[in-house]
Amino acid sequence: MENRSTMVALAATGICVIFAACGGADGSVSGGGTGGASTGDGAGSGTSSENGSGPSSSTGYGTDEPGGINGASSSGAGEGAGGDASCAGETSTAELVPLDLYIMLDASGSMDEPLSRGVTKWDAVTDALEAFFTDEQSVGLGVGLQYFPLPDDDVPSSCSSNAECGDNGPCALRVCHDAFSTSTQTQVCVTNADCAAGDTCVDLGVCSRRNRLCADVGAACEGNGGTCMRVTRSQCANPDSCVVEDYATPAVPITPLDATSAEVLIRSIGRKDPVGGTPTAGALSGALAQARAHAEQNPTHRVVAVLATDGMPTECSPKDADGLAGLAAGALNGTPSISTFVIGVFDGDDDGAQATLDRIAVGGGTESAFFIDTSSDVTQAFLDALTAIRGKSLACEYQVPAPSSGQTLDYDTLNVQHTPTDGGAPTTIFYVAEEARCDAAAGGWYYDVDPATGGSPTKIVMCPATCTRFQAGGQVQLNVGCKTEIPPVN
Numbered sequence: 001m002e003n004r005s006t007m008v009a010l011a012a013t014g015i016c017v018i019f020a021a022c023g024g025a026d027g028s029v030s031g032g033g034t035g036g037a038s039t040g041d042g043a044g045s046g047t048s049s050e051n052g053s054g055p056s057s058s059t060g061y062g063t064d065e066p067g068g069i070n071g072a073s074s075s076g077a078g079e080g081a082g083g084d085a086s087c088a089g090e091t092s093t094a095e096l097v098p099l100d101l102y103i104m105l106d107a108s109g110s111m112d113e114p115l116s117r118g119v120t121k122w123d124a125v126t127d128a129l130e131a132f133f134t135d136e137q138s139v140g141l142g143v144g145l146q147y148f149p150l151p152d153d154d155v156p157s158s159c160s161s162n163a164e165c166g167d168n169g170p171c172a173l174r175v176c177h178d179a180f181s182t183s184t185q186t187q188v189c190v191t192n193a194d195c196a197a198g199d200t201c202v203d204l205g206v207c208s209r210r211n212r213l214c215a216d217v218g219a220a221c222e223g224n225g226g227t228c229m230r231v232t233r234s235q236c237a238n239p240d241s242c243v244v245e246d247y248a249t250p251a252v253p254i255t256p257l258d259a260t261s262a263e264v265l266i267r268s269i270g271r272k273d274p275v276g277g278t279p280t281a282g283a284l285s286g287a288l289a290q291a292r293a294h295a296e297q298n299p300t301h302r303v304v305a306v307l308a309t310d311g312m313p314t315e316c317s318p319k320d321a322d323g324l325a326g327l328a329a330g331a332l333n334g335t336p337s338i339s340t341f342v343i344g345v346f347d348g349d350d351d352g353a354q355a356t357l358d359r360i361a362v363g364g365g366t367e368s369a370f371f372i373d374t375s376s377d378v379t380q381a382f383l384d385a386l387t388a389i390r391g392k393s394l395a396c397e398y399q400v401p402a403p404s405s406g407q408t409l410d411y412d413t414l415n416v417q418h419t420p421t422d423g424g425a426p427t428t429i430f431y432v433a434e435e436a437r438c439d440a441a442a443g444g445w446y447y448d449v450d451p452a453t454g455g456s457p458t459k460i461v462m463c464p465a466t467c468t469r470f471q472a473g474g475q476v477q478l479n480v481g482c483k484t485e486i487p488p489v490n
Contacts, residue, residue, distance in 0.1 A: 097397040097459055098301045099390070100142030100254050100294060104247065104287035105129075106309040107147040111274035115374055121310055121345055126269045128382035133262040141390065142301070144254030144290065145265055146247055148283035149240035149276040149315070158233050162190065165236035172234040177202045180215040188237040204231045240279045242316035247286020254294050254303075280313035281324060284360070288331040288338055295336040300458050302397050305331070305338055306389060307360065308382075310345040312353055321356040325363030332365040340364025341389045343382065347374045366392070396467035398460040400447070401480060411451040412484050416460065419475040426477065429466055430487045438463030444487070 111122040119127075132138055156164055159171035176187040176195035187194075189201035205217040209226030217230045241247075252268050255261045287305040295303040313319040318326070331338040341364070344357040357369035370385035372378055403409045419426040432444035433452070443466030447457035460478070462470060470476060 095399045096394060097399055098140075098142060098256075098298070099393050100144070100291075100298070100301050100303045101306050101389070101393075102144045102146070102250070102254060102287055102291045102294065102303065103129075103306045103308065104283050105145065105147050106278065106283075106311065107272050107274045107276075108149060108278045108311055108314075109275050110278075110311050115378060120274075121374065121378065122274045124378035125308065125310075125345060125382050127379045128386065129269065130262075130266050131379075131383050132386045133257060133265050134259075135387075137387075138257050138390065141257050142254045142303075143252075143257055143261070143265065144250045144294070145252040145268060146250050146283075146287070146290070147272055148247060148286075149279050150246045151276075152239060152241040152243070152246075155236050155239045157235075159236050160233050165238075167242075168236045168238045168240075170237055172237045173204055173231060174201050175204045175215055176200070177215050180213075186213065204234065205229055206231055238277065238315050240276050240282075240315050242279050242282040244282060244285040244289055247283045248289040248293070249286075250290060254290075277314040278309065278311040279315040280307075280309065281316040281318055281327065283307070283316075284324060284327055284340070288327065288340065291338045292331065292334065292336060295338065299336070300399055302393060302459075303336070303338060304341060304389070304393055305364070306341045306343065306386075308343040308345075309357075312351060312356065321352075321359040324356070325359040328360050328364035332363065337365075339366055339393075341366050341392075342369035343372065343385045344369050345372045345374060345378060345382070391471060394471075396462045396470065397448075398476070398478065400457050400460055401478060409480075411447070411457070413481050414460075415479045415482055415485055416445050416462075417477040417479060418466075418470065419477070420469075421473040426475075428485050429462070431484045432463065432487065435461070435463070439465065439487075441465055443467070443469065 105125075107122070111125070112120050114120050115124060133143065152168055155168045159165050159169075160173075162170040162173075165171050170188060170190050172186070172188045174189050176189050176199045178199040179187040179196065186204075189195050192199070192201050195201055202215055203217045205214040205228035206212065207214055207221035207225035207227070208229050209224065210221065212221065212225060213231075214221055214225075214228035216228050219228050220226075221228050252265050255264075284305075284307055287307060291303045291305045295301060313324070318324055328340040331340065340360060342357045342361045344353055346353045354369065354371050357371065361367060361369045370381075370388070372381040372385070400409065401414075415431075416429040417426045418429060430442075430444050432438055432446050434446050434450060437446070438444050443463040445460060445462050445466060448459040448461055449455035449457045451457055
């Protein structure tokens with residue numbers, strides 16, 4: 001059989017992917033690799049002459065049900081240089097699994113704070129997003145967008161008692177006295193216990209001659225502002241939504257990026273003004289729910305959530321790092337699995353923010369958060385984080401090649417090979433059956449659904465160590481028709 005190959009270049013990662021039969025000079029790998037994957041032929045029997053003419057003994061496709069790979073009995077992982085040079089198979093075009101991002105963007109009031117170079121955090125972050133949306137290397141990338149906080153539609157526009165606010169209360173009728181006088185933000189309270197030690201909870205007032213809040217009811221306001229008069233009607237202290245469904249409904253649905261869809265995202269950002277608190281749990285839960293729903297509708301895609309924030313949680317439960325990490329871990333361990341990337345924008349005094357965001361990222365399977373100091377070039381750093389997320393999410397999952405009409409793929413006859421950019425010899429990546437068997441150093445690969453259980457895989461997934469190696473560039477070959485190589489038995 002003549003050996004042919006088709007190459008697809010991926011500009012975003014510098015990775016070339018080739019599907020090739022393993023019988024020709026440009027597709028074979030010499031050496032003594034270990035381990036066949038099946039005792040049966042899995043695709044029907046036949047004979048083949050040594051020069052490649054006549055019917056092949058193993059094409060990797062057949063009309064029978066696919067067999068299971070018996071690699072589960074082996075332990076360890078790694079690379080081999082083996083493979084049966086006499087086998088041959090069909091060549092298919094390689095396709096990376098499409099990548100979709102659902103971005104949950106912090107639009108709280110603190111995002112309007114100015115940076116040292118005369119722009120606000122909101123300006124710097126959204127400039128980076130616009131650059132990312134219009135980057136040529138982002139074309140085809142699926143992107144959806146939502147903001148937090150969102151208003152709770154059930155919250156009354158004004159209140160005169162805590163009961164009127166319910167879970168969104170208390171009604172902002174009392175404030176912590178000392179905190180009010182020393183801070184630009186009002187700390188609403190009900191009793192002294194809601195305030196810092198030594199501070200007291202007092203009635204909120206407004207100056208009679210100026211529309212300015214005060215915390216010394218009955219006293220004279222500064223600057224000839226009149227008398228501080230008690231406020232009798234105010235607003236609920238927590239008007240933002242904690243409803244997961246609100247955040248799971250995108251402001252801009254996930255759509256492949258092109259000039260038109262990028263403009264839709266940019267216009268959406270232009271209509272948004274930062275205001276409100278930081279309901280992180282509701283926003284994160286909603287982002288994960290939307291990502292999961294999209295993945296269920298697009299099972300051949302890789303879908304990830306991106307949480308971008310500048311503040312510690314102020315509303316919604318849980319607020320603690322472990323609780324938020326648990327939300328991300330639940331999505332990672334669910335089906336389909338959703339990873340969570342985190343980008344934080346904070347000044348030098350992060351008040352534990354980095355540790356909290358790192359915990360969320362670890363829970364979401366992405367090792368650590370991208371933490372941006374506001375003293376740096378926030379726009380460039382945020383763009384670098386988005387670019388890194390795009391790169392980290394690519395090169396790790398490939399689509400299972402589709403067999404010809406009327407045939408089934410024999411999963412026992414697929415191998416993954418990688419040729420590094422330095423011109424070194426191609427190496428075969430061992431099949432390890434499941435993520436739990438990935439070797440921390442040598443890596444490996446597995447199907448998203450184990451065919452040995454009777455399932456039908458849609459993705460070929462690289463172990464973390466192999467993924468890192470692939471992200472450095474090179475050629476990836478998916479060879480169909482040779483027995484799948486598994487690690488040697490330890």
